[in-house]
Amino acid sequence: MALFSLTDHSSPPMCHGDDSSALLQFKQSFFTPVYDFDNLYNCQFKPASWTLELNKSDCCSWDGVECDDNTGRVIGLDLSSSCLFGSISSSSSLFRLVHLQRLNLAYNYFNYSSIPPQVRNLSRLTHLNLAFSNFSGEIPLEISQLSQLSYLDLSSDYSLLELKKAGLRTLVGNLTHLQELDLSRVHINSTVPNTLANLSSLTFLSLCSCGLHGEFPIGIFKLSNLRVLDVGENAGLTGYLPNYKWSSPLQKLYLTSMSFSGELPASMGNLSFLTDLSIRYCNFSGSIPSSLGNLTKLTVLLLSNNSFVGNIPHSLGNLFQLSQLDLSWTQLTGQVPFRLLNLPQLSYLDLSYNLLSGEIKFENETRLTVIGLNNNRLTGPITFGPMNLTNLRVLDLACNKFRGQISNSIFSFKNLEVLFLFENYFNGTLEFDEFLKLKHLYALDISGNQLSLLIEETSANATLQFEDLGFSSCNLSEVPNFIRSQHELKHLNLSNNKIHGQVPEWMWNTSTRSLEVLDLSNNLLGGFSQHQIIFPWTSLQFLDLRSNLLQGSLPTPPISTLHFYISSNSLTGNVSELFCNLSSLQVLDLANNNLSGSLPRCFDNFAESLLVLDLRRNKFQGSIPETWINGSQLRIINFSQNKFQGQLPRLLAECTMLKVIDLSDNQFNDTFPFWLGHLSNLKVLRLRSNKFNGRMETPQTYFYKFPNIRILDISYNDFMGKLPLRLFENWKAKKLADEHMLTYIHENSDFEIRNSIWYAYTAQPYTYSMVMTNKGNDVFYEKVQEVFIAIDFSSNRFVGEIPESIGNLKGAQLLNLSNNALTGHIPSSLENLTELEALDLSQNKLSGEIPQQLIQLTFLEFLNVSHNILTGSIPQGRQFDTFENSSFEGNLRLCGRPLTKKCKNSNEQPSQPSISQESQDSGSTFEFGWKIVAIGYGFGFVVRVIIGRIVIERKHDWLMKTLRIRPLGGKRRRN
Template identity: 40%
Template sequence: MPETLLRLHFLSLLLLSSCAFLSSSSTIDVDDVVVGLVACLPRQIEAFTQFTNEFDTRSCNHSDYSNNGAWCDNSTGAVTKIHLTGCLSGTLKPNSSLFGFQQLRHLVLSNNNFISSTLPSKFGNLNRLEVLILSSNGLLGEVPSSISNLSQLSILKLSKNKLIGSFPLISNLTKLSVLSLSQNLFTGTIPSSIFTMPSLFYLNVNDNHLTGPHEVPDSSTSSSLEFLNLGKNQFEGKILEPISKLINLKRLDLSFLNISYPIDLRLLSSLKSLLDLYLSGNSLLATSLSADSDIPPNLETLVMSYCDLNEFPNVLKTLNNLRGLSISSNRIKGKVPEWLWTLPSLSTVLLGNNYFNGFQGTRKVLVDSSVQMLDIQSNHFEGEIPLPPLSLNAFYARNNTFTGNIPLSFCNRTSLTVLDLSYNNFTGPILQCLNDFKIVKLRKNNLEGNLPDSIPDMLYNGSLLRTLDVGYNQLTGKLPRSLLNCSSLRFVSVDNNKIKDTFPFWLKALPGLQVLTLRSNKFYGPISLPAEVPLAFPKLHILEISDNNFTGSLPSNYFVNWKASSLETNDDGRIYMGDYNNAYYIYEDTMDLQYKGLFMEQGKVLTSYATIDFSGNRFEGQIPESIGLLKALIALNLSNNGFTGHIPLSMENVTELESLDLSGNKLSGTIPKGLARLSFLAYISVAHNQLIGEIPQGPQFSGQAETSFEGNAGLCGLPLQGSCFAPPPTQQFEEEDEEEGVLNWKAVVIGYGPGLLFGLVIAHVIASYMPKWFVKIVGPDKHKEADPASLFDSLDSRWDSSSNHM
């Protein structure tokens, strides 16, 4: 039946007295007069407004008309579809006005914040519903039995909530085709009738507390199930025997079942239609992995990560249709067999986190393979690296002991976009084709020479380069100015080399640059422009330039134009630098970070925070008051410089700050009391300055080590020993200029009468400054690897999410 989209976006509902409508094939502005379309009934508009007013909608994207709103039937004017995701906050009431929409057929209320809400039984009154999606809402309690009244229901998704109780009563919903109950707290068994529902082809109960055994009737030959995900439950008994009756299955996920016996893959040989099989986190019967074992013959994807495999599964020889293979995170030793690369359809191979030490065959063993994505990271591979496959798109060889030069043949792989050879022992020069890739990670090798400075094709066609990490090598020369042609560049790390250059002001022309790490090189000169012009990097939020020879002072407005002081986040509250939700890329943008006084490697660099590290240079003058504008700053390190003046009072506005290091400078005055109100501040060091007065009291300060405040003769109070009310040292402090708004310490001792001495110490400090953000990046020896199996997890989530549009 034709429908008209009612552009009842929340803001429009509250501000407009009338609405415009959209047909399924046209887009009409809100203020347009629509002729020829039947408007929603006024009482329907009023009812929808009433429903949205039951919630806080301030987090809604009021410009996203395509996803959120309501649709009305052209002929009746009744609301038939409501789609409100990611912006409702409040309680879903048992008597909500939502249940007055008796003509409703599609209801999508996912990714909302339904506080202390259960599933109202009145959902059963919406008996015309065909689609009901309530995922990721924090819903509590049991699924009401009235859900079984929805006889027209085709799609039911209740995943990612906190629902409890036994399996919902849905077996009489004969039109149900998609059922997702994953990531809840359901218990008990799966009713056998579920497996013979006539229309059900998608069933996902992953990550619950379901137990077994479950039974599948012999009549299951008529089962429509094609997708079945039972992973992360507590099934017991012989789970594979009943599953083997579901002969129409195409995708089966049995990952992390927590069963006490090894899985015999031969029991699944009857599943001739099975294409994708996920077995990670289980023990597999060794005899079922031998070359002569009978397993589903048409498998295209096989995932066996975290299965404690000790030997290479020779059963793979028989899988001529195999496209995706993951045997990562096992204990397989020896050499990768040569026959693997002869499988005709093989495209994705994940072998990371094992004990492989080489490849059978010659150095050219991979060249003619059909493999497009190859992950061999975190093994014991040594010697020269094999020549890459001609069809290669992404190559991950991080954390091995490869030696020799990086083969020039990488430059001849025109489809190659991701190259990660970091944490090896490669020597020789940097490849001249760096800018031909999207991701280049050569960190912690022994490469030498200059970074390439000109690529002819790049000068005309631009570059796709987004990540360049060549830290911890022996590189010399200057930063190549050809980086200006890399308009997509977001991450640059050249730390711990021997590069000698001035500060790259010219990089501010890159519109998307977010991370710049220059630590421990030979950079020199000022980092501020003449005439106190504010530095302007449109999206830069991590700047690490410690341990160089930078000099000069910073103007008070230095951080005014830093646009990334507040950052947007995605559904889980974070945004990652890399394509971490992309099924094809599994790389991580990592950096070495000095944080809370410790050195560590940070994997998956988040863009939802900002960090600054200027330590170990020769900066002088006052800390810029604009530092307080950097709302997303979580770590600031200005230690071991020559900064003078006061700690800016504006620093108390940096409410996300977790780590602050101002030690080893010449700062004077008192520690601003407002810092004690920074609830996330877990580490602070102001040691070896010229600070005076009482240390602010509060959990942020009392929990610090005494060494964080040592070297300041005028400081007193916990955690230092002694009292602030003892007679002060005979030291004269110069009175600050009244324009600075600061009064220094004074001591007044009044004596009256013999034997009676009253001491009165009056301290009053007013400081005015406003800072912004910066953080540090430093190197560890340990490195966290990306989980290669996330590739297939992402594919699984995309399958699940695609059913939203069915």
């Protein structure tokens, strides 16, 4: 909203004495602050000219004062940006200026005082501007009595003013002459009254960031004189854009960050005066109407962060006045129109985070300063033609499928500041000295391509100071020497190279105050140049040293660290007590080392911030201190493959955000933790290979039964009694394949690296991994998809029958009840487990026939019912035709394919059991011959859920010793 201006008078009338006196008293009520207020607020104290000296006694000549030509009464007072510091009391002489029609006190500092209700005395006001004046508190209802107001501006940068008692309806109900209303960032927290649609004279309406909610009145869009409408940043405000003729003179429409939905009507193409259209961060859907190409006066078009689909309309290439275009974070597909890329006035172009494909060609002269095409599916070489992009400051082509060599044209963009080319298929050799020609460049990331970067020794003398450097996968063999002269780095990524030896000593003096992200993972680094490693970077938040050859003791990250990854090295020794100083730590990944000793009890220092704690595959021992697991933020705990002992800390039950608890392969000695059953976010509970014991019948007072559990592995323990199927009474059977397609159990750890005109995000989510028995083999899941559902109760002492209620476990893909003492028949209700891929009932005492209904399990790739006392014929057809002898052996009375023993209805006599079969049934050890069936009737859902798994083949002796398989008829053996 433009501030009103005052008309100069060539021969001003003499001021009325009462008004002169009131103005002088008003001047005296303010004082000059002790600091340099003028420079800070860019203001000038206009009342300095107010004086009764002979040549200046006429107040109509004073700065900011306007008088009526006929009466000499003060009718206008413009004290905007006048360095007024203090407050206006209810007895202020200002309110004696009863002839005032225009009052402008904007851009002053009224010290968070309230607006006096005596403003009602100024009943002739038509213009009232108190914008950005640091008033606070409730807006007085008396303003609504100023019925002549046509201009009202109470906006500010902060929500200092409130409109709660009176409400928006009451405030504007009597202001029927309003033409311009700006209440931006006034805390209103109400619905938008329909009465606003009755203000037919309204030309400007801004209710931005007011806490509005409810449905926005459609009638406001139809106001015939409205030129500017801004109701953005009201997340609770719902509505839609009506499909009507849209013939108003609307010039600017801002609907950012709201809950508007529906499609953009094609009739918006009739808004021929529109220059600014911003509807970012809403819920709009459908296609972008091609009629927007009719809005030839558009200079700003911002449609990002919606759910638009389809192609970018070619008609947008008609918008020759367009300077800003943002279509990012939508779901647009197809190619980018050539004419759109080459609009002559376009300076800002952001099409990032879409599904756009095809090639990109820039050929015509443009004014582009920002090009954002990252995170799409764009292909081919990037072509710039003969165009001169001297204004270009940001070029982001990251995360696409661009190929070929990087165009030499880039090195002619003399004002380039940010260049992101990472995660593409660019190839060839680059000389770093070429980038040094770009004298304004401060952010460069070429990681994740097929490039070789050559860095000369002379580059160490480079004068450029970088904030962001990404050289991952650039075939580097050492830390580039020029980095030693960098003092402003925030983000340094040298991962996935061949950097060997020790981290150079000079790195300890590099960007010690500014560095926030350091990634040296997946190299060949052997250690550090210092014995006791305490990293020097005081602002470091993300430190990744994973997958190197680091030896020696565990280094201590800086106190500022939020995420520390140092897994898959060869570190030894204890965790230093210095870790207790990391009070803000969120992710700690020490997995796959040779660390030992007990956990420091002072870990409770970061209990409230810690999200992920991964200590798997080390040699930690002792009990888990009860004191430090008292934070409510923990999401993932992985202590697997260590030597922890004792009972589980009961305070785990207070960590209500937990997704994963993996305590497998330790020496915990406890009963089953029913007390974790109320954790509604828990998806994975793994207690495999410990010394857990006791009966698992759920207590009668047990009300919470793991409502969202996805993976429950309690195998290789000493649990007894009947199968605890009551644990799954709250089992959610819905299939999550669509809801979580290609998402893994993880915890986000995103970092925002802020540049002056662009934001670069380094997304490094911690992803949970595990080893689990599947199809007779130990399988390493590098990533575990959300859709994977597995239950493993094997190698315990469960007895009794398998109840028919097991058919309620719909959605399960892996079910392992092997190596127990289960009796009775195989329940036919298993046919309900239509997603089942692996079923292992071996090494039990099950009897009766194999239910024919199991043929319906078309995803079943693995079945093992061996070494029971089953009888009758093996079901034939579908998946059962793919199973081998080993799936059924050890059941003397089974017959039919694939066994050599034929059933009684065959012409051949049943074959006698072999000696090996007899010996196995009489108590000899069972030698596994399981194989993974790769091709079957339904091919199996497993291809969709297992990414990057490693099958660990198991030999008989190793199985007997390590996995403690129980021989039939004998006692269980434990290590």
